[in-house]
Amino acid sequence: MEGRWRKWRVPLIILAVLVIFGSIYVTSRPRERRTWVESGLSELLAPAQTALSDALYEGRAAVAYVARMGGNARENAALKQQIASLQAERDQLLEYKRENETLRRLLGLEQSRPYRLVTAEVIARPADSWFDFLVINRGSSSGIKSGQPVLTEAGVVGRILSTTAHTARVLLLSSPRSATGGLTRSGGELVLVEGKDDPQGSLLTVEPLTRSAHLQVGDVVVTSGFSDIYPKGLPVAQIVSVAQGLDDSSEVARAAPFVDFGRLEWVSVALTSPTPDEAAAVAGGGDGS
């Protein structure tokens, strides 16, 4: 028995190595569709991951509450002040919005596409791809589809890469596979924001799309809205350093993302197409409102 296996040992090892290299090659590109084994594993682990994440979140909240107890009154006063100032700002923005809509109508410009946000909890992060992906506890049953943008109040997180019924995988901006079109807020320069060059995910690379572009330290990069993925004007990162590119005629900048990719707990997915319920309501003759 032993001898028979020994004879096949070397061919089996060679076969295993070939299978491994082939598998790595095939799965080295982002895929929208996942195999049933991968989906099954995600679905199997999702409830336990959600429970663990919830427990962790509650524990942190409790610790933070205890730590902050003394400063509640001070914080309350500061927040009241902040609410008053935000209220005034909101009134002003509403006025600008009304004015903007009127002007766009007068100029015959298309209105920006509306989207609905779905909040989701980050339930897992692959151990070997910390700054590439994360997994959220909402999936196709909540209307989430691949390609939809993922945001927080701070800015852009990334986009949906693939979904199962109850989970979705988010490709982070910090991933070396991510590239997003952007605009500098002050100069309006078209740039490409990429996650390459920094395995720690703390800085993004900003490359201008035109040679004459001039990038400045402190400039804020926002989404350009030229792709089908991200709506226009969402904050992405702030430029922290500028250097000459490889060909000396262009610049390359490093930018600190507004989102802390290491500490994400909750995110919002912008649903850019109707959810299954909404679609069913429309198909069934409902008003869809």
Next chain:
Amino acid sequence: MNSIWDLRRTALELGGFALIALLLLLVQSALISGLFPWGGYRLGLSALVVTAVAARRGAGSAGRLGLLIGLTSDLFAGRYIGLGAGSYALLGFTAGTVARRVYFDSSVGWMIVSACIGLAQRLIYLLGVAAYSAPYHLGDVIFRQAVPEAVLNALLAAPAYWLVRRGWFGRGLGGARVGLE
């Protein structure tokens, strides 16, 4: 007769290892990732568990456990499927072979061995990723990620050493030392 018993024992071992791999993936992805985002460095339990099993049960078992841990991790990540499996299996096997020759009699020895194993696994994984697609610089991969993570993970080695001494991670708990039976 013996071979049937061996087969049964291996199947049982693989079943147990599959459960360990799933549990480890759950804890690592949902709990550790949320608890320890220190400067972006991740605390990895996998290398430590593989090292511990290598120490208690030898190269073959550690290689099989490494394969399962790496495979579940790869399937969950959905990318480079086989890279984690291959690297953990290789390192489990190496750790088991090293364990036969090194007398693990202090937590310092454990720290050094588990740090080296963790470092080697991360290096193989990241270099594999870089070779296939991601445009990382070699210096960044080594000095900004693999080495700090190995140092961080080595801190776990002392409590793990205590657990191994108490008899966890393998047969004959508290019995003969790793690979020296």
